[in-house]
Amino acid sequence: MALRLGDEAPNFDAVTTEGVVNFHEWIGSGWAVLFSHPKDYTPVCTTELGTVAKIKGEFDKRNCKVIAISVDAAESHHGWICDINETQGTQMNFPIIADPDRKVADLYDMIHPNADDTFTVRSVFVVGPDKKVKLTITYPASTGRNFLEILRVIDSLQLSAKHKVATPANWEDGQDCIISPAVKDEEVPTLFPKGMRKVKPYLRYTPQPNK
Numbered sequence: 001m002a003l004r005l006g007d008e009a010p011n012f013d014a015v016t017t018e019g020v021v022n023f024h025e026w027i028g029s030g031w032a033v034l035f036s037h038p039k040d041y042t043p044v045c046t047t048e049l050g051t052v053a054k055i056k057g058e059f060d061k062r063n064c065k066v067i068a069i070s071v072d073a074a075e076s077h078h079g080w081i082c083d084i085n086e087t088q089g090t091q092m093n094f095p096i097i098a099d100p101d102r103k104v105a106d107l108y109d110m111i112h113p114n115a116d117d118t119f120t121v122r123s124v125f126v127v128g129p130d131k132k133v134k135l136t137i138t139y140p141a142s143t144g145r146n147f148l149e150i151l152r153v154i155d156s157l158q159l160s161a162k163h164k165v166a167t168p169a170n171w172e173d174g175q176d177c178i179i180s181p182a183v184k185d186e187e188v189p190t191l192f193p194k195g196m197r198k199v200k201p202y203l204r205y206t207p208q209p210n211k
């Protein structure tokens with residue numbers, strides 16, 4: 001069955017381009033992004049991996065590790081990394097899981113047979129420090145992902161994990177947040193000392209609490 005938000009992210013041991021990894025141990029006490037690629041030596045994936053390598057510092061700032069997966073062997077990944085470095089003007093700086101027997105792909109339901117019965121779709125899983133799935137996104141093979149959006153979601157997830165807020169449409173780090181409907185008006189001065197802008201009883205904004 002497909003993984004749902006709040007489910008435990010299945011643990012696994014896998015060979016990666018940076019050695020053997022136990023997923024939960026590798027995550028440690030921080031956050032993690034696991035994202036799948038249909039195949040090595042494919043054009044869109046090449047741009048995606050190069051893009052993530054270039055902005056990996058942004059994931060580090062958020063205490064979030066990144067790990068990719070592709071259903072080819074580690075040897076193939078190593079050759080592909082040379083191409084990624086060459087064509088994308090970067091140096092790969094995070095591991096790619098080798099999954100030739102599709103063990104991890106099956107565990108995370110990354111193969112959608114009605115789209116393609118061999119290659120994985122472009123799945124994204126954000127996993128929290130509690131090893132629970134916080135976000136799932138699925139893109140088709142033909143669409144490269146927007147990794148700035150994934151950073152934006154991590155900002156929102158990390159904020160709502162610490163404060164009783166949600167984030168509105170197109171929210172960006174630093175902008176006003178929405179006070180959780182579970183918070184009573186009388187709790188607002190204590191929980192949100194920066195104040196509240198009440199548009200409707202159910203639509204209450206507050207400046208971002210951790211800024």
Ligand code: BEZ
Nearest residue numbers: 038042043044045141142
């Ligand atoms: C790509 O990464 O370019 C790709 C992979 C599989 C199908 C289509 C595109």
